Amino acid sequence: MRIPFAGNVRLVALAATTALTLTTLAACGGSSDSGSDSTSLEMWTFKQSHVGALRAAAEQFKEETGITVKIEAYTPDDVYATKVQSSAKTGNLPDVLEVHSDGEDFVFGAAGVTADLQDQIPDSWSGRFQEAIKASGTVTAQKFKESQAKDSTFKGVEQDQRFSVPLTAGTFGIVYANKRKLAEAGITKAPATWEEFLEALEATHHKDPKTGGVSLGLKVKATGLTWVLQPLAYAQLGKENYGKLFGEDKAGDFSSTNGNKVLSMYDEITPYWMPGSQSLTIDEADQAFAQGKSAFAVGGTFTLAFLQQNGMKADDVLAFGMPSPKDGAIPDRALGPIALTGLSLTATSEQPENAKKWMEFLSGTDVAANFAKESADLPATELGAALTSMMESFKGTPETTYDPNLNDFRPPGYDQDRAGEVLADLTPLGKDSPAGTGGKLSELIRNYWTTQ
Incomplete structure (x- = not known):
């Protein structure tokens, strides 16, 4: 794993x-x-x-x-x-x-x-x-x-x-796509924007609702947060405003307008999760993709080796970085190693x-x-x-690269697994709204700041 x-x-x-x-x-x-x-x-x-x-x-x-x-x-x-x-x-x-x-x-x-x-x-x-x-x-x-x-x-x-x-x-935030499933849905190239990624998901899911979605090992609570939401938020908001999501000021944290915006964008994936994604480990989610049970998988640069171990040829896969929103602050965001x-x-x-x-x-x-x-x-x-x-x-x-190594804007003791657990209630579980999730994340992070 x-x-x-x-x-x-x-x-x-x-x-x-x-x-x-x-x-x-x-x-x-x-x-x-x-x-x-x-x-x-x-x-x-x-x-x-x-x-x-x-x-x-x-x-x-x-x-x-x-x-x-x-x-x-x-x-x-x-x-x-x-x-x-x-x-x-x-x-x-x-x-x-x-x-x-x-x-x-x-x-x-x-x-x-x-x-x-x-x-x-x-x-x-x-x-x-x-x-x-x-x-x-x-x-x-x-x-x-x-x-x-x-x-x-x-x-x-x-x-x-x-x-x-x-x-x-x-790095994390690398998307893998099954070329055959893309072709069957009429897709010939990698999505260049977040919006195109969602359109591709809709197309593959429409073609085959059972195996046309996206898999991710969401049993490991932090994966959705660190592999999807954070790169997406960095691209949408830019470096400074992204850091404010984890700050003490409610005007810029997850309960703010910016926080609600990125949580709502992340929630757009909800209809397309592979069934049972919330109960899968990272390896199990990757195995499901290799077995054709999903059209897309989110992982990292390391995932390709695991897919090959599980019988998938590199030539059968299209790999690309998690796309940025076309109207975001950094439409050409890079992923830091x-x-x-x-x-x-x-x-x-x-x-x-x-x-x-x-x-x-x-x-x-x-x-x-x-x-x-x-x-x-x-x-x-x-x-x-x-x-x-x-x-x-x-x-x-440096300004256009999402670097997961940089964490100095977060409060001491911050636990991304606890934050990821809150996020899971938004998606894939659908138990909360973007606004409700933002409020809970804001409260969680503020507690870390006050107890340092």
Whole structure:
């Protein structure tokens, strides 16, 4: 599963467990069985789609260095988290972990599972990463402030500590369309505006009401908020007014005229959700799309690899960024890239220098290009023309780019899952109106401001 940006329930549970069970890491020593062999490392990942690409890179790494890297996958995410927890108790962790960037890496770091890489990533290494994500894995001033919240999942981290380096990058808000279903509905190109997107949904849904809608894993409460509403609101309102939605002033928050406007626009999708979308996980929604149960799916740049795993060919899919309203403040809005997964060095690795060599090797331009080809995922490294067409959605100026990394206008402690739960009553559930939803979101956000 691919989680939405920021926190989730799994991390809260993990943090609670690690606080109690991982304090003996330093005493346990050793990492898996690799400590007994100075030319053998072990790495774990939670993404099955990355295994082939990582093993291919490991073969090349062995040819160049003589160091063997064993790659193991444990899926889905909850199984991976349990595996890390149980192995941490026995000191049987690998040398390197693939982690969810800017979330899970901090939880592991706070618990002592992973090592602090501060001042260990030279410019020659970090300079390979896309500018927007080169500092991913670092506890920024904003992240440190978040760590001090009462219910933080990564209490105890210190500002400027670094617990991962980027492996894959991408963004949310990418729409996937089934080319065959589009053709059957008379659609020959990707919608260029929000209005055209709605017209396309109407056409595919009219052609086949059962399988012509759009799927999204709305069981994960924040997906509708972060993958659809927020990019839509940014395009409609512009950067400044978008930020005001999360502010203390009711004149600009979700209960305002602007808030009602974007909530009403989002509500226009309501007739077209695939039946049962509110009960689907992200993977289940993507599987439904791959099985032809919907004409459109909303995901991220990472979704293509999962669709291919589930039998859908890339040539059968049309992918494009969530379109902007034609009369909005930013009709040509871009989507900012974020780090999706990273690489962390475990605190118990007996070969930290070799492990860091492997981590750095994966960021090499040629290696990253091969990784992208093998995994159908976007690497964190700058690849220029080698990036897929989805990278077109990244092209924009600072003012025209919706950047999910920027959250400083939100109140401390803000929980997007709680906001997403309020939004779900509007759509797909249809239990509330745009005005009612706006009032509830306004109250929720204002409570965060008053309790900081």
